[in-house]
Amino acid sequence: MRVLIIGAGNVATVLGRLIKEANHEIVQVISRNKTTAKELADELGCGYSNDFTHIDLSADLYLVAMSDAALNALPEKIQLGKKIIVHTAGAISKDILKNISLQYGVLYPLQSLRKELTEQPTMIPLLVEGNNDVTTQTLVAFAESISSNVSIITESDRFKLHVAAVVVNNFTNHLYTLAAEYCKNEKVSFELLYPLIDTAATRLKHFYPSEMQTGPAIRKDISTLDKHLRLLTAHPKLKSIYLKMTDSIMNS
Ligand SMILES: NC(=O)c1ccc[n+]([C@@H]2O[C@H](COP(=O)([O-])OP(=O)(O)OC[C@H]3O[C@@H](n4cnc5c(N)ncnc54)[C@H](OP(=O)(O)O)[C@@H]3O)[C@@H](O)[C@H]2O)c1
Known part of the structure; x- marks a missing residue:
């Protein structure tokens, strides 16, 4: 899959590494801080920007790993048609993404992640939810390519x-x-x-x-x-x- 990562913190970095290891193509890192966006993009071997108007629209999956508060401001910034967009938060509804794309969901890593640790926990549990069956199944297949511990979960259980x-x-x-x-x-x-x-x-x-x-x-x-x-x-x-x-x- 062609994946675009939004955010350059702990989750963006740890999942970015796993996504790269699984041979997906990471097309771009977008984050408000140019320095951390470049650092992560260099590690993942892709382009970067701190300007949301420069977002690459050719990806299949948009992975948003920003602070919970920042998620609220996203809909004004990007429109993705029917490209899949997911966030990684445990306590935020998937519906926060519903005005961005027709296919949206959550990929929540149920693990404590820190980017500075070179040795990461193995088999990070990934809790997946999509806004419809097709999106959910696509997300499960993607999640299973980076972890062998994947579950579909409802919003209230998450x-x-x-x-x-x-x-x-x-x-x-x-x-x-x-x-x-x-x-x-x-x-x-x-x-x-x-x-x-x-x-x-x-x-x-x-x-x-x-x-x-x-x-x-x-x-x-x-x-x-x-x-x-x-x-x-x-x-x-x-x-x-x-x-x-x-x-x-x-x-x-
Ligand atoms: N870390 C974990 O263990 C963990 C586990 C499961 C789920 N999560 C979830 O994953 C998401 C990301 O967590 P994280 O630990 O990766 O956080 P983090 O390391 O603090 O990184 C947050 C990212 O969001 C950006 N950001 C913060 N405020 C912003 C704003 N107002 N506008 C635009 N960008 C903003 C930051 O940019 P700057 O670099 O410019 O600050 C950074 O790139 C959160 O929803 C969190 O609940 C985290």
Whole structure:
């Protein structure tokens, strides 16, 4: 397929690499920032522009990987007839693209993607939705050419999975950040926690999460909880989250 990429951030870059590896032809990168547009276009071996009026209209598929807020402004910028256009957002309706083309949809990567990482997660789950059966089937075939983990999903299920994704990934990563800062300030090694982090994630593949809950809150071990709260006196942000999580575990 001839593919045009709109945006030059994390998703545009990671999916762009996969699309190129799958031997599709990337015809152009369009992004508001000329420097990042050129960087990505150079890597993918195609042309670029930061001017939407210069968009190449010869592509078969237009992949929009811009910030959620920027998607709103797209319809004024481009008209694509019946060329397929998709966005990659978890929480935005496909209908935001309906005034751009007769064929539109979503290709949502259910994974945390960062362009600076040379080693990317393998088999990125791609959740696909088209505005009609033909578009959906074309999108599935395209998605399967870059990932072996492709699902057709409704809009409402995508929105719900996006909420869950924020909890399991963004929130846990924020907890890791707070724990790493705590360890740094208290001069203990965060690295010693790596096996614990790995084990917790691995167990989820075999057991329901609540069955694997351990720690002082599930045991209702009040003296240990008190001790931890004293140790967190100098860390009010972490202490406040510790209290909320303890309450949630004790009352679940
Ligand atoms: N990263 C992930 O893990 C992930 C996973 C699944 C889905 N998504 C979704 O994929 C989409 C892109 O995310 P991302 O992580 O790739 O974001 P990103 O790295 O921040 O890149 C966003 C891109 O949008 C452009 N942009 C931002 N505001 C703009 C505006 N007002 N007008 C025009 N262009 C604008 C940026 O241009 P500049 O370079 O000029 O700022 C950049 O090219 C989002 O809808 C996000 O929800 C992300």
